[in-house]
Amino acid sequence: MMYVTGDTHSDFSRFKMKNFPEQKEMDKNDYVVICGDFGGLWSGSKEENFWLDWLDGRPFTTLFVSGNHENYDMLDALPAEDMFGGRVQRVRKSVMHLMRGQVYEIAGKRIYSMGGASSHDMEDGILDPSAPGYMRTKRRLDMQGGHYRVRGKSWWERELPCDSEYQNSEKNLDLCKRRVDYIFTHCCPTHISDIIGGGEYKSDRLTDYFDAISQNCDFRYWFFGHYHDNRVIDQRYVLLYEQIVRIV
Ligand SMILES: [Fe+2]
Structure with missing residues (x-):
């Protein structure tokens, strides 16, 4: 099984049994993906570590892409390792960061991830x-x-990808012939954010890059967060906030 949800901002209460009873049927080979603004690494406090341990104790594996509300000094300090055919950073045994520009095989699906967004x-x-x-x-x-x-x-400059992450992204997408099942990001292509914000949101290198990806990649659905709403745009672009949606 794979579920996907939007920004958590370090509040994982949506994964409590009463709010997410579906977990009764899940094990560590089932996944919940958070589309950025995970927020679980922020201050390194006791409370923060308690909640990361709590998340690790859920009967599923938590995966997240990075958002603009992450502590990049803490995130970048984590070692990367090979997992699902790509590179991940492990926050806990079953809590992992899906890094930028990676292509994975997870739950039988090909996944592309590219976190980051401009704070607005x-x-x-x-x-x-x-x-x-x-x-x-x-x-x-x-x-x-x-x-x-x-x-x-x-605030960290690293909220947006660096050159090597874009290069990696292109290399990995070419390797899979630019064909994936699902895309997980925090922000979205410029033409979609224009619809969401009615032109209020400024485009940037990342949203313009996503515009290009939307043209030159095959994908079934594109899941993202950032704009704090639950909404489907243009049939394949799924903006999520608190909703937890099953996709596999
Ligand atoms: Fe957010």
């Missing part, structure tokens, strides 16, 4: 803790209820 809820910008006047600016924004992020604390 920070109109007051990114503060640099090493910049002069940082504390003063932060205090002012806090008093005004401003929407900002702090570099290395709540």
Whole structure:
């Protein structure tokens, strides 16, 4: 079995037995995929580790792609290993990061994953803790209820893929003749985000890259999160938030 859901932001209560009773029939060869903003690695706190252990104790394997709300210092520090025919990073024995630009065979399906997204809820910008006047600016924004992020604390440049991840992605897609069953990402192609946001969301290199993928790859369904809604667009693009949908 394979289920897919949207952003969890470190709150895994949707996987409690009462909210997700389907897990009674599942084992570690069954999968739940989180389409980015996993959030389980954020501060390294005791509570955070408790919830990662709790997730590891569920009767299924949790897989996630990266979003824009991840602590990339923690994520990048994890060693990568071969799994499902691609590269993964293991957070716990049965909690794994599906890395960027990878093609996997999971539950009999060919999967392409490419996490990452531009943060779009920070109109007051990114503060640099090493910049002069940082504390003063932060205090002012806090008093005004401003929407900002702090570099290395709540925002990382690594929220978007780097050149080598795009190169890997092209190489791996060519190797499978650009044919997959499912695509898992956090953001979506530009032409789809234009429909979701009515033009409100800015395109970037990643959404434009996904536009190209939507043209030059065969796929059955494209699952993504980021926009905090549950909605199917253009028949094959499935935006998920709290819903948990069975796909295998
Ligand atoms: Fe999110």
